Amino acid sequence: MNSPAHLPSVSDASAREDCLLVAFASMDGDMVDQHFGSAQAFYLWAVSADSAELLGFQSFGIEKKDGNEDKLKPKLAWLAGADIVYCGSIGGSATRQLLALGIHPLKVKGGPDVVEEIESLQAQLCGEPEGWLEKLLQKKQKSTDDSRFDAMDDEGWDG
Template identity: 70%
Template sequence: MNMMSSVSRVADLPAPADALLVAFASGDGDMVDQHFGSASAFYLYEVSTDNAVLLARQAFGTEKKDCNEDKLKPRLAWLAGADIVYCGSVGGSATRQLVALGINPIQVKGGPDVEELIEGLQRQLNGSPEFWLANILKQKQKTSAAARFDAMDEEGWEE
């Protein structure tokens, strides 16, 4: 199923406890071929063990590749809430800001296919995830459990 909607920011989407929200810096949605800070677009997928759904595409204006920190702000604001972002390259400042938002930036070379990267994530989700992915999944489970307890508390749930 390929439902793509308009999303003002990733954080507005429901955070799936059993899936990853993964963004790809891509000009066409097929290959990761963009530098984070100057990416013309990000394609956001919800990736689970057996499914991948394109949720949104967000386009950005093209800026000159310089040390302009302001160009990062709209990208960071839109991506907040994502678990992972794949890009062709990412600078140190952007990396620090992504990590502070809880987003794991992954730099990939050679313009790999988005589909192949998704399949690689799914293999890990179905098997033994690498350390970095295991940490993301562990954090998502903690967040999900805390949200359930908060919801029960708001409903006045008692033992």
């Protein structure tokens, strides 16, 4: 695997429209081993039913697990535009703020392997997605449809 590139923000990432933008709170990109609020890095992947591509990462300073809300701001700003974020643990405030941005947080125990989490997600995309993922996919499809109609309107289409 190529070494990942520094990515200024999730919104700067380019991925196919059928891909989910999935971030992993990880020290080195191999395992989900970081608490959301004190995560030292996030690695962003574009994941579809049949492909997965590492798009890049962003590093953050070392943070204490002290309840200080200010440390969340740069992480939330970087993640804006992501669909899912995996982390080892996450507090209620961070969860609410991610959901408000349209990002679904997933807490995974035991420091699972990023590639295994991607494969599990892809299996759901190919088969029966869990309820939370089904809702996310429906919302993503609706926003894609809406933007297509906006583009048609901008072009002067008349239905």
